[in-house]
Amino acid sequence: MTVPLPNSVDYVLLDEDTIQQRVQALADQISDDYAGVHHENFVLVGVLKGAFIFLADLARRLTVPHCVDFIALSSYAAGAEASGTVRLIMDTRTNLTGRHVLIVEDIIDAGYTLDYLQRLFQARHPASLRSCVLLSKPERREIEFQVDYLGFEIPDVWVVGYGLDYADHFRTLPYIAALKPSAYQK
Numbered sequence: 117m118t119v120p121l122p123n124s125v126d127y128v129l130l131d132e133d134t135i136q137q138r139v140q141a142l143a144d145q146i147s148d149d150y151a152g153v154h155h156e157n158f159v160l161v162g163v164l165k166g167a168f169i170f171l172a173d174l175a176r177r178l179t180v181p182h183c184v185d186f187i188a189l190s191s192y193a194a195g196a197e198a199s200g201t202v203r204l205i206m207d208t209r210t211n212l213t214g215r216h217v218l219i220v221e222d223i224i225d226a227g228y229t230l231d232y233l234q235r236l237f238q239a240r241h242p243a244s245l246r247s248c249v250l251l252s253k254p255e256r257r258e259i260e261f262q263v264d265y266l267g268f269e270i271p272d273v274w275v276v277g278y279g280l281d282y283a284d285h286f287r288t289l290p291y292i293a294a295l296k297p298s299a300y301q302k
């Protein structure tokens with residue numbers, strides 16, 4: 117069965133099976149690395165809104181006990197242009213001090229968001245701080261950032277689906293697709 121693509125979708129970059137297999141591999145690796153950590157001491161912090169589906173799939177595939185929390189940030193207005201400034205919209209509920217913190221993010225682009233989060237969280241003295249990021253656009257990087265667990269490297273195209281949006285559309289597509297430039301270039 118072939119499901120018709122939404123009109124503004126150009127092509128599928130990563131299909132559902134490819135994503136799910138990679139998420140399983142990341143979960144296996146993370147489960148190995150955090151084996152033996154008490155559930156209260158291991159916190160996944162999902163970056164809203166884009167990471168909510170990735171986090172839900174990843175967390176359910178982990179075999180190590182863990183807690184889930186969220187933080188909401190904004191680095192883009194309504195469109196597809198980077199501003200370089202990151203705004204904290206909602207903080208975590210968990211006190212991160214002394215805990216093993218794994219940031220779960222949808223995509224690293226210029227790198228400002230993860231750099232901001234790393235500084236914010238490091239100042240809270242976690243027991244450890246790592247990042248798990250589904251997508252990376254290496255060509256777009258403006259500041260260096262070391263991702264600990266990476267899903268896929270992708271080219272410099274605006275992608276939607278699997279939690280990622282354009283103006284809050286397309287988040288629930290099960291695949292990751294490139295948007296037609298005409299959909300966001302005015």
Ligand code: 5GP
Binds near residue numbers: 166229275282
């Ligand atoms: P950075 O701070 O690394 O430049 O930007 C990271 C943020 O930009 C991501 O969390 C995501 O919200 C947004 N972003 C960057 N590229 C894309 C993209 O291709 N599609 C979507 N939906 N968001 C993107």
Ligand code: MG
Binds near residue numbers: 163165166221223229
């Ligand atoms: Mg994001």
